[in-house]
Amino acid sequence: MTSDANLRESATPDTAWQDDVRAGVRHVRDLASLPLSPAERAAAQEAAASHKVRIPKAYLDLIDWSDPHDPIRAQVIPSPDELIAAEGELDDPIGDHAFSPVPRLTHRHADRVLLFPTYQCAVYCRFCFRKESLTSIGRGYTREALEPALAYIAEHPEIREVILTGGDPLSLPDAALAEIRARIEAIPHVRLLRIHTRVPVALPSRITAGLVGALQGRLMVTVVTHFNHPREITSRAEAACRTMRQAGFVLLNQSVLLKGVNDRVEVLEELCSELMYRLGVKPYYLHHGDLARGMAHRRTTIAEGQALVAELRQRLSGICNPTYVIDLPEGGGKVPLGASHIEGREGETWLIRGQDGKLRTYREVVG
Numbered sequence: 001m002t003s004d005a006n007l008r009e010s011a012t013p014d015t016a017w018q019d020d021v022r023a024g025v026r027h028v029r030d031l032a033s034l035p036l037s038p039a040e041r042a043a044a045q046e047a048a049a050s051h052k053v054r055i056p057k058a059y060l061d062l063i064d065w066s067d068p069h070d071p072i073r074a075q076v077i078p079s080p081d082e083l084i085a086a087e088g089e090l091d092d093p094i095g096d097h098a099f100s101p102v103p104r105l106t107h108r109h110a111d112r113v114l115l116f117p118t119y120q121c122a123v124y125c126r127f128c129f130r131k132e133s134l135t136s137i138g139r140g141y142t143r144e145a146l147e148p149a150l151a152y153i154a155e156h157p158e159i160r161e162v163i164l165t166g167g168d169p170l171s172l173p174d175a176a177l178a179e180i181r182a183r184i185e186a187i188p189h190v191r192l193l194r195i196h197t198r199v200p201v202a203l204p205s206r207i208t209a210g211l212v213g214a215l216q217g218r219l220m221v222t223v224v225t226h227f228n229h230p231r232e233i234t235s236r237a238e239a240a241c242r243t244m245r246q247a248g249f250v251l252l253n254q255s256v257l258l259k260g261v262n263d264r265v266e267v268l269e270e271l272c273s274e275l276m277y278r279l280g281v282k283p284y285y286l287h288h289g290d291l292a293r294g295m296a297h298r299r300t301t302i303a304e305g306q307a308l309v310a311e312l313r314q315r316l317s318g319i320c321n322p323t324y325v326i327d328l329p330e331g332g333g334k335v336p337l338g339a340s341h342i343e344g345r346e347g348e349t350w351l352i353r354g355q356d357g358k359l360r361t362y363r364e365v366v367g
C-alpha cells in the first residue's frame with residue numbers, strides 16, 4: 001500500500017468505525033474498566049496469552065452487564081473455563097495446516113482455496129477455531145507475504161473460488177483490500193471472491209462505501225457473515241448488510257452452535273428468520289462446535305444439535321434453514337449432521353419419514 005492510499009483513506013468521511021475501535025477494548029488491560037466478575041478478572045490475563053482480547057465499542061454496548069450469562073458477553077469476555085484444556089481437544093481442529101502447500105493458503109477442495117491475508121481480527125471470539133494460528137502466526141497483511149499464495153493460485157487452473165478468511169479480511173484498510181482483489185481478479189480462472197468476516201456483526205460501521213468499492217470488480221463477490229445471536233442483529237448491522245446487498249454482493253451467514261449462547265430453538269429461530277427477513281442474509285451453515293482447546297463449556301452434543309435443527313425445520317421455511325455441519329478433524333471437511341429421513345429401502349421402494357413425522361414410501365420409477 002502506498003502512503004498516498006493511506007492519506008486518501010483518512011481523508012474520507014467514512015471514519016466513524018475508527019472511533020468504535022478506539023473506544024472499545026483493544027488490550028486485556030482495557031477490561032479493567034468493565035464490571036467483570038472476580039473469576040473473569042482473574043482469568044483474563046492468562047486467557048489473553050493464548051487468544052487476544054479485542055471488542056469494538058458497538059459490540060461491547062450490546063452486553064447486558066446485569067446478566068452474568070449474557071450471550072454477547074459469553075462470546076467475547078475471557079472465561080476461566082477457557083483455561084481448562086480437555087482431553088481430545090486440538091490446536092488445529094479442522095486440519096488447516098496439513099493442507100497448506102504454501103504459507104497463508106489452504107487447499108483442501110480442488111475448486112476453492114482459503115487465503116489468509118491477515119491473522120488479525122476486529123473482534124476476538126473466545127470460541128475461535130483458529131485461535132491457535134492467530135496467536136502463533138498473528139501477523140497482519142503485507143504484499144510480500146501473500147506472493148507465494150497468489151503464485152500458487154495462478155498455477156492451479158482448477159481453482160475457481162478464493163475465500164478470504166483469517167483473521168478477518170475486513171479488518172484491513174480499503175487500499176489493501178483493493179490490492180488483494182485486483183491481484184486475484186487478474187488470475188483468469190478465478191470466478192468468485194468469498195469473504196468470511198465478523199465485521200458486519202462486531203464493527204458494522206466499517207462497512208463503508210469505500211470498503212465495498214474496494215471489492216467491486218470482475219469477480220462475483222459473496223460475503224459470509226458470522227451472526228450467532230439475534231441480539232447481534234441491530235440497525236447498524238442492518239445498514240451494513242444493506243450497503244453490501246446494494247453493491248450486488250451475495251450475503252450468507254454461518255453460525256457456530258454454542259452452549260449458553262444459541263442452543264435453544266427459540267433463539268435459533270429468531271436468528272435465522274431475522275437474518276433472512278431483516279438483513280437479507282441467507283443462513284448457510286450452522287457449525288457444530290469443533291475441538292478448539294478450552295471450549296468444552298460451549299460445546300453441545302451432536303444429538304442436541306440434531307434435535308434443534310429438526311425443530312427448526314418444522315418452524316422455518318427452507319430459505320431460513322442453515323445446514324448443520326461438522327468440520328471434521330484432519331481435514332475431513334464439512335459434513336452434514338442433520339438426521340437422515342431415510343428409514344429403509346426394499347429394492348426400488350424407499351421408506352422415508354415426512355416433515356409431518358409420518359412414514360411414507362417412494363417407489364423409484366426411472367425410464
Ligand SMILES: *Cc1c(COP(=O)(O)O)cnc(C)c1O
Pocket residue numbers: 094106107108109112113114163334
Ligand atoms: C470451509 C472450507 C471451505 C469452504 O467450504 P464450502 O462448503 O464451500 O463453504 C473451503 N476450503 C476449506 C479448507 C474450508 O475449511
Ligand code: SF4
Pocket residue numbers: 120121122123124125127128129130131166167168197198
Ligand atoms: S472473527 Fe473469526 S477468526 Fe477472528 S476470532 Fe472471531 S471466529 Fe476467530
